[in-house]
Amino acid sequence: KVQLTKDGKEVKLTSVEGTRHVYTIADVKPQDQGVYKLTAKNKTSAEESTITLNVTAPLNITQPLTDINVLLGQTGVLSLTCDAFPVPKVTWFFNDTELKNSAKHKIEIKNNVFSLTVNKCDHPDVGVYRAVVDNGIDKTEQTAKLNVGVKPKVEAAKPANEQSCVIGQDTQISWKFSGIEKPVVTWLFNGQPLPTNERFQITETEDGTSTLSIKSAELTDKGVYTAK
Incomplete structure (x- = not known):
């Protein structure tokens, strides 16, 4: 009789080919690593040997x-x-x-x-x-x-926070930001992204000034513009 055990638990025999006994461990896992003991017995004697299985991934x-x-x-x-x-x-x-x-x-x-x-x-x-x-x-x-x-710093607005313009005229709103790196400025209108409109143009300068230009102002352009 031939028996293979690990930590006292028997490993299932897969097949026997003459004197060759095959044990297969499917889907090997880290816990399968360790020392296996092979015992061969007959009516008069018994032999033991150990096999160390190392698992790597x-x-x-x-x-x-x-x-x-x-x-x-x-x-x-x-x-x-x-x-x-x-x-x-x-x-x-x-x-x-x-x-x-x-x-x-x-x-x-x-x-x-x-x-x-x-x-x-x-x-x-x-x-x-x-x-x-x-x-x-x-x-x-x-x-x-x-x-x-560092967090971008808002410099003085140019012009003042509130401004007015005549319908049909062009106007500009500018804010200046400073930071260790040039800030990325996003403009909002009444809390929403600016409309996709050729009348709205945004320009930026190296000193951190972001300018929103509105061409031919309309009554619907009235509202709160935010540079974020």
């Missing part, structure tokens, strides 16, 4: 690193999701300098999510972050950029 990045934009002083989190066995080790780098846990950087692993938290982001934190993923069987790396900005 290639790295599978299901959620890669992506670039993030963080406001000055806020927390930035870079993360990736990786399925693999053995569980991989992730080493983080910033501009090719290895990072360790500190007051500035927090490295975490939760299930198969590997994350790097950058606390109180400042301009020196801007750059390329790299995650090297290695489980001893497979190895890969991911990169992402962290950008730090």
Whole structure:
């Protein structure tokens, strides 16, 4: 009699070909890894041997690193999701300098999510972050950029917040915004996107001024215009 066991539980015999006994483990999982004991018995004697089964799985990045934009002083989190066995080790780098846990950087692993938290982001934190993923069987790396900005600041309006014009005449409304990077300005009319109309034209200058030009003003143009 031939018997294969693992942790005291018998493994089902698949087939016998003469003296060859075949055991098949379908859909191998990490928990199938371990030491298997093979016992062969007859009426007069018994023999035992052990077999070690190692289970591995290639790295599978299901959620890669992506670039993030963080406001000055806020927390930035870079993360990736990786399925693999053995569980991989992730080493983080910033501009090719290895990072360790500190007051500035927090490295975490939760299930198969590997994350790097950058606390109180400042301009020196801007750059390329790299995650090297290695489980001893497979190895890969991911990169992402962290950008730090500030909330756009609204400068004095040009002209005043309220203005009037004569029907049929052209008019303009301008606002100036400032920021570390040139802000993207969206104009609204009574809380809704501007109508698709050749009479409405938006121009921007390098100093951050966004101007809405209205040609041949009509009575229906009366309302609240918002630069966001």
